[in-house]
């Protein structure tokens with residue numbers, strides 16, 4: 158980690174921990190959002206001239222990780238990624254919390270008055286859709302891909318059920334809504350989806366570490382049969398496995414963020430999100446098992462992390478989605494096969 | 510809570526050229542090799558191949574030039590060995606000398622002793638084996654009984670070692686033995702010795718594994734004399750020396766690539782018109798493989814910087830062994846639509862071999878349970 162990254166890490170880990178205390182407090186989209194934005198956390202990718210960090214994906218990963226580690230219930234990660242997509246597309250960034258989603262049955266047409274474009278389509282399970290001010294999405298028009306940004310207020314709510322952790326996931330329908338801005342971008346939907354998957358992977362790694370930390374603390378404190386649970390080998394072996402999963406997902410998230418900084422990281426992101434998804438079942442099961450009954454109570458905070466892990470596993474690509482995506486990428490590799498492909502990807506990041 | 514360091518590694522700039530050179534050498538050398546022989550990975554033995562590899566300068570790469578090495582960085586060595594493993598090269602003969610024994614000698618031996626052994630190791634002519642386990646001491650290594658007592662000008666060794674890889678086809682063993690009887694401090698009183706296996710009083714039997722292969726064996730020491738200079742490092746420091754040796758032994762790419770050849774064979778047998786279930790299996794194996802490679806590379810980078818991430822190394826070894834063991838089972842479970850079931854194929858033969866060979870992957874170099882115990886200690890649970 159660079160010195161700057163260490164500083165960022167200290168700042169966000171301290172700030173997030175403070176914001177969520179006492180854990181379970183409902184965060185406020187006005188005052189708490191202000192706390193975040195005053196420090197410019199949402200501006201990780203924004204240039205220094207415009208008040209941002211001019212940061213990289215490796216920097217952003219630090220924020221995502223700590224948002225996950227603290228179960229921070231605000232769309233800070235979505236805002237960061239949405240801003241990055243807009244910055245890359247040279248689209249003016251709307252103010253307020255942003256989010257990102259893909260659309261079904263979507264259509265983009267020039268407005269009747271000749272000024273700009275109108276969008277119709279359904280956005281399903283939009284993260285924080287109701288409380289966001291604008292949504293970044295993708296759409297095809299005339300065989301071209303476009304990235305566009307919509308005002309959330311133009312969407313008509315058509316239900317949507319919160320995810321397992323109670324985070325809002327709203328269905329929003331747009332019918333000829335005027336887009337705030339639009340820009341042609343090849344594979345816009347893939348770009349959006351991949352970056353969002355990287356974001357969730359890093360959040361999952363934070364949530365996994367939190368579940369491990371709580372589990373370790375619990376088994377050290379809780380005594381049965383006259384000694385701390387930590388002293389039982391069955392417990393030790395379980396937690397060692399959980400720690401390995403945490404380490405693997407953390408490493409995968411970091412490596413994928415590094416790859417994204419070098420561009421075209423579809424392979425790495427697919428591998429990292431799939432690895433994270435695949436650890437959720439065993440990891441949450443171990444964390445709950447070593448806690449006993451206290452771990453399934455509403456009062457105890459373990460569920461803030463395990464619920465998010467169950468939810469995030471399905472978001473921006475579940476196991477099946479990424480396994481097929483990655484499998485197809487591998488099967489399409491010609492020259493020299495997978496090994497040559499994988500090593501070429503990492504050699505590309507060689508220190509210049 | 511203990512934080513595990515898995516920061517990503519950026520490879521040194523010139524690795525792509527090195528990779529190309531190794532690949533073109535291997536293309537030529539391994540052209541005639543059978544798939545199932547490649548599947549033996551780092552258990553595949555060819556003294557001839559080791560000598561040829563040494564001529565290219567790819568044995569003992571990191572050792573001093575004065576001792577026949579090329580003072581290459583640990584990361585350049587990492588690139589060479591991962592290429593060897595991915596291709597299925599028969600590296601067993603020199604593997605232990607290259608991975609750990611040479612480094613131990615460079616670290617702890619006198620210059621005269623170094624000159625006697627290391628250049629021959631770097632030429633791929635002198636092979637080493639590791640004498641730790643004994644009939645009654647496996648996981649509980651500190652309980653070993655083989656002992657050395659002082660005599661004029663040296664030491665006399667009595668006892669036996671078991672499961673020694675390449676016992677019958679190595680010239681030298683580095684053995685852990687008791688130099689003072691076991692007292693309260695179990696880890697005290699252990700020392701390492703360099704033992705010439707052609708000495709009087711050494712008797713070696715190879716042992717057949719359940720596939721009939723003879724890769725390990727047992728060694729008996731009956732009043733074997735070794736001179737003073739064959740004590741490696743300091744008397745009584747054996748335990749800490751062995752532990753830093755184990756860090757070298759537990760962290761390399763061989764800890765997740767032992768079954769890689771099966772995946773390579775599988776991919777070769779498929780075309781891109783593959784059924785969904787098989788495509789998913791390929792994706793899942795790839796995600797694990799890629800992640801383990803990132804973890805293993807991260808450790809290589811930290812080792813090259815001079816830190817000793819032994820906790821992280823234990824994690825990679827355990828996760829890696831689970832991966833290597835699951836891989837044959839995933840392939841077997843998926844045979845059908847796109848994966849050919851023909852039993853005469855290279856794929857099928859490789860699968861059979863790995864189904865049978867893979868149980869050892871979570872035993873050799875420290876068992877799964879022992880590694881998880883180390884990790885639990887790192888978590889503060891012990």
Ligand SMILES: Cc1cc2nc3c(=O)[nH]c(=O)nc-3n(C[C@H](O)[C@H](O)[C@H](O)COP(=O)(O)OP(=O)(O)OC[C@H]3O[C@@H](n4cnc5c(N)ncnc54)[C@H](O)[C@@H]3O)c2cc1C
Pocket residue numbers: 638639640641642643646647648649671672673674675725869872873874875876877878879
């Ligand atoms: C292919 C192969 C090559 C080898 N090469 C070498 C070599 O070159 N040199 C060398 O010195 N050794 C070598 N070994 C030996 C290897 O290091 C030992 O097999 C290993 O340390 C385990 O010892 P053991 O076989 O005696 O099993 P044991 O120690 O008897 O263990 C049996 C089972 O009990 C478990 N167990 C033991 N203690 C505990 C505990 N405290 N808590 C929980 N579970 C426990 C183990 O994890 C294992 O599952 C090799 C082994 C194999 C399979």
